[in-house]
Amino acid sequence: MLNKIKSVMIANRGEISLRIIRACQELGVESVAIYSEADKDTLPVKLADTAICIGPAPSQSSYQNQEAIISAALAFGVDAIHPGYGFLSEKADFAQKCEENGIIFIGPSADIIGKMGDKIEARKIADSASVPTIPGSDGVVTEPKRALEIAENVGFPLLIKASAGGGGRGMRVVKSKDTLEKDLNEIMSEAEVAFGDSSVYIEKYLTDIRHIEVQLLADGKNCVHLGERDCTAQRRNQKLVEEAPSPALGAAQRDELCQSAVRLAQKVGYKSAGTVEYVFDNIDKKFYFIEMNTRVQVEHPVSEMITGVDIIKEQIKIADGQALEIKQEDIVLSGHAIECRLNAEDPENGFMPCPGTISNYRPPGGFGIRMDSHLESGYKIPPYYDSMIGKLICWGGDRDEAIVRMTRALSEMKVEGIKTTAQFHVELINSEQFKSGDFNTVFVASLLEKKN
Amino acid sequence: MKDLDIGFDDLKRLTKWMRESDDIREISLSYNGLDFFISRNENTQRAVTVEAPVATEPSASTASPSPQKNKQEEKKAPEVASAPAGKTVSSVAEISVGDNEHLVTAPMVGTFYEAPKPGAPAFVKVGQKVEPRTIVCIIEVMKLMNNLEAKFNGRVKEIYVEDQQPVEFGQPIMLIEKE
Numbered sequence: 001m002l003n004k005i006k007s008v009m010i011a012n013r014g015e016i017s018l019r020i021i022r023a024c025q026e027l028g029v030e031s032v033a034i035y036s037e038a039d040k041d042t043l044p045v046k047l048a049d050t051a052i053c054i055g056p057a058p059s060q061s062s063y064q065n066q067e068a069i070i071s072a073a074l075a076f077g078v079d080a081i082h083p084g085y086g087f088l089s090e091k092a093d094f095a096q097k098c099e100e101n102g103i104i105f106i107g108p109s110a111d112i113i114g115k116m117g118d119k120i121e122a123r124k125i126a127d128s129a130s131v132p133t134i135p136g137s138d139g140v141v142t143e144p145k146r147a148l149e150i151a152e153n154v155g156f157p158l159l160i161k162a163s164a165g166g167g168g169r170g171m172r173v174v175k176s177k178d179t180l181e182k183d184l185n186e187i188m189s190e191a192e193v194a195f196g197d198s199s200v201y202i203e204k205y206l207t208d209i210r211h212i213e214v215q216l217l218a219d220g221k222n223c224v225h226l227g228e229r230d231c232t233a234q235r236r237n238q239k240l241v242e243e244a245p246s247p248a249l250g251a252a253q254r255d256e257l258c259q260s261a262v263r264l265a266q267k268v269g270y271k272s273a274g275t276v277e278y279v280f281d282n283i284d285k286k287f288y289f290i291e292m293n294t295r296v297q298v299e300h301p302v303s304e305m306i307t308g309v310d311i312i313k314e315q316i317k318i319a320d321g322q323a324l325e326i327k328q329e330d331i332v333l334s335g336h337a338i339e340c341r342l343n344a345e346d347p348e349n350g351f352m353p354c355p356g357t358i359s360n361y362r363p364p365g366g367f368g369i370r371m372d373s374h375l376e377s378g379y380k381i382p383p384y385y386d387s388m389i390g391k392l393i394c395w396g397g398d399r400d401e402a403i404v405r406m407t408r409a410l411s412e413m414k415v416e417g418i419k420t421t422a423q424f425h426v427e428l429i430n431s432e433q434f435k436s437g438d439f440n441t442v443f444v445a446s447l448l449e450k451k452n
Numbered sequence: 453m454k455d456l457d458i459g460f461d462d463l464k465r466l467t468k469w470m471r472e473s474d475d476i477r478e479i480s481l482s483y484n485g486l487d488f489f490i491s492r493n494e495n496t497q498r499a500v501t502v503e504a505p506v507a508t509e510p511s512a513s514t515a516s517p518s519p520q521k522n523k524q525e526e527k528k529a530p531e532v533a534s535a536p537a538g539k540t541v542s543s544v545a546e547i548s549v550g551d552n553e554h555l556v557t558a559p560m561v562g563t564f565y566e567a568p569k570p571g572a573p574a575f576v577k578v579g580q581k582v583e584p585r586t587i588v589c590i591i592e593v594m595k596l597m598n599n600l601e602a603k604f605n606g607r608v609k610e611i612y613v614e615d616q617q618p619v620e621f622g623q624p625i626m627l628i629e630k631e
Contacts (some may be wrong), residue, residue: 053620054561068621071593072561075618148516425552 001027002320005080005104010044011032011069012084012188014374015390017297020082023312024086031367032078036062038382043374052076054271057384063087066094073103080104080319082312086386088118091294103194106270106319108294115268126289129267131260134279134288135205142342147184150202152177157205160187165194173205207442210280211239212246212287213260214304219324220271225258226303226311227333233428235351235390235444239430240421242299243304243338248280248400258286261450264292273300274314282440298341298391305337305395336399338406342373343387344417359417364409368395368402371413376417381418389420399437402430462563463488548626554604554628558619562593566615574615576608576626588626591619606630 007030010020017033021044024031033048045051052072055062062068064087081103083089089107093113107113116122119301126133135154140163141147151158156177163168170191174183184200192198192322210232217224230246231239249257261276275297278287291434292304300311327435345351362378373390381389394409396402410426431447433439470479470490474615482610523627549555558564566574566589576588582602609629613619 052561052618053622056623062621068561071615072618072620074594075561075563077618253588 002029002317003317003322005029007032007078007080007318008106008316009069009073009076009078009081010048010084010087011063011081012086013039013042013044013063015372016084016296018374019372020049020084020312021048021051023310023316026307026310027100027313027316029316030078032076034063034072036384037187038384042379045377046161049230050076053400057382057387059087061237064383065090066097066335070097070101070103072100073098074380078103080316082106083295084300085295085438090293092117096285103321106272106316108270109272113269114272115296116294117212119291122229122291123289124215125267126264129263131264131276131289131304132287134203134206137201140199141199141202144184144188144200147188147200147202148181151180151184154202154204154451157207159203160184161201161203162187162191162195162197163199163201164191164197170194192418206279206283206288208282209441210246210248210250210282210307211277212257212280213275213277213293213297214258215297215300215311216265216274216276217309217318217324217326218265218270218272218274218309220269220316222324223262223270224324224326224328224331226309226331227343228254228257229299229302231299232439232441233434233444234313234441235448237339239299241338241340241425241434242302243336243399243402244302245336247281248282252286253287260287260289264289272318287411298388299339299372301391301393302337302339305393306333306335307331308334334409335395335397336402337393337395338402338412339391339393340406340425340429341388341421342390342392342415342425343388343421344381344386344418345421347421347424351421353383353387354419355381355387356418357381358415360414361416362412362414364392366405366409366412368405369409370394375415389415400435403435466490487618547627549627552630553609554602554606556588556600556602556625556628556631558591558621558623558625559592559598559600560593561621562598562619564615564617564619564625565590565592565597566611573615576611578603578608578611580608582606582608584629588628592603600625604628604630 008024009019009032013035019032021033031048033051033202034054035045035051036055036057037053039045040053054066054068054072066088082096088094090113092110095107095113096110097106099110120139123133141150157175160172160174160183165171172183172319174180179321185312188198188200210230212228212230214228215226220410226244227244229242229244231242233241264276265274273296274291276294277290279289279290296311297317304311327347344354346354357380358375358377361375363371370393371390375390392409394402396405406429407426410422413422428434428447433443467490478491547555576582582588584601584603585607586602587599588602589600591600606628609627611626612624
C-alpha cells in the first residue's frame, strides 16, 4: 500500500501513540514506539512492533528531546516519524531536522509549520486568501492618531493589546467611544513603561463566541475538507467536549466556512492533515479565522465518525507521496458524533489532576461507540504528563441520539482507583443548554458556577 | 575509591530524587575525585557522564540494523516490554549487579561502537583491565560520537551488545568488575 514508508516511529505516548500504531498495522507498515522510563508498561509499548526507550520520565528528556528521537530513528533505521499532537508536532525545527536526516516527517514541511505557527504571518495569509479575520488592525499600530481611526472603524466593544504584552498583561477592553482616547493613551504609555514598546494591536472584542474548526486533508495539489467540528464546550481554554457537525451552522454557512479553510490551505500549498480554527460570533453569526493547526488534533475522531475517513491513514499516505484518492464529492457527512475527553482529574475538587493506579477498567461498548484509550486494569497513570486518559466517541443518527448514547456509554464505563471526569461529562451533555445546542465558550464555567 | 562515601546506588538515588522534584534543573557534585553532573537543561554540557565528542570520523558504513521485533504479549513478568530479541539484554533488572561491580549503560539512545573506527581494534575486550578514564565504547547520537568511560579501576567482566548495534536509553552495555 505504501511506497517509501516501510516503518513509522511514533514520537508520542498514550492514546495517540496507540491510534497511530493501529493505523500503521492496518497499512501494513512497521510501527516503532518510543517511550520514556515512566511509560515502559503501557499499551503502545506492548502493541507496537518495536519499542525503544529513549530517556527518563520528564518529557524534556524523552518525548521532547529532539536529539534522542532523531538518534533513535537513525540508529534503528526508521523511514518516517509521526509526531502525534503536542510535544514536537508543531516544532518547525524538529521537522527540519527530520528532513535534514532523510527521515520523512509525517506532517507539513518545516517552512509551512513555521509560517502557520506565526500568528501575524498566518493572519496575513488568511487575508490574502479572503478568509475572514477578526476586524482590527493589520499588524501593529504605533501612531495614536492611526489607532483612533482604526478603533472607530472596528466598532465597540474592542480590545487593545500591547504588542509586547502577553498572558493577559497589557490588554484592555474598550466598551464605548467615550473612553477610547483615554484608554488608548493609557495603555500605550503603560506599554511604553512596562515593555519599552508602545505599539498596540486593535481588534473587535467578541464576547459571545463558539469555537469551530475545519478538518482538512491536502496532498500539496488537492485539498478536501471533512466538515467542521464544534469545540465550544471548554473549561479554561481546555476543550472538554467536541462534536460534529456544529449545531450552530446551517448548510450554506457550513459550505462557506469549509471553503474558506480549503482556500487557506491551497494558498500555502498545504500537504498533510491540518485544521483551520475559527471563532464564530453568536451575535452577528459570522466566523473569523484564528489559527491553523498543522498537525492531527485530539478531537479528529469526531470527523472520522461522520465521514468514515481514517485521517491518520490518509496523513501517512500523503507523507508517503501519494495523491489524495478522496474527492470532495465522495465525502458525505452522516449523522452526528460527540467526543468526551476523559481526564484523570477530580471535578469535585477544582479539576485537580489525580494520577494513580487503575484498579479496574471496563470500557464501554456497543453500536456507535469508540473508545480511544491506552487504559488497562492495573495501569499506573504517571504524574509527568497530560491528565487525559482517553477519549470516548459516540456516533448517533442525529445529535439527540448521540447524546443519549454517550450518556449510556459513560454510565457503562468503569475506571476505578482514580477520579475521572466521566460523571461530569454526563451532567454537561445532559444540561438543558448543551442539549439545546445554543451555548458559547463560557457555558461550562457558568454550569460549574450553578453547581457550586 | 575505597575512602569514597558515595556509591553508585547513592548517585542513582540522587538522580531519582532530582527526577521527581520539579524545581531542580541542574546538580553538579565534586567529591573525592568523583565528578557528578546532571541537568534538565537543553544544550548543557554533560561534563563527565558523557564526554565531549571525540574527533573520530563517523564510520562511513553507517549501520542501520533493522529494529528488533517486540516479543508478543505472553512475555514473562519481570521483563521490560521492549526487551529486544536476540542476545541483547535490555533490562537492568535482569542483570544482577554486585557491590563490586559497575554496570555501564547507554546514556542516550543511539548506536554502539566497540572501536574508534571500523576495522580498528575494540576499545576493550572481556577480561581487559580498565581505569576510571579508560574509554570502553562510543555511543553515536546524531553523528556525534560520545565516549563512555569505565569510571572505575577494574576488569571488563561482560559485554552485552554487539558492534554497531542500536541501543536504547539505559540499556546495559557492559559490566565492570571493580578492584
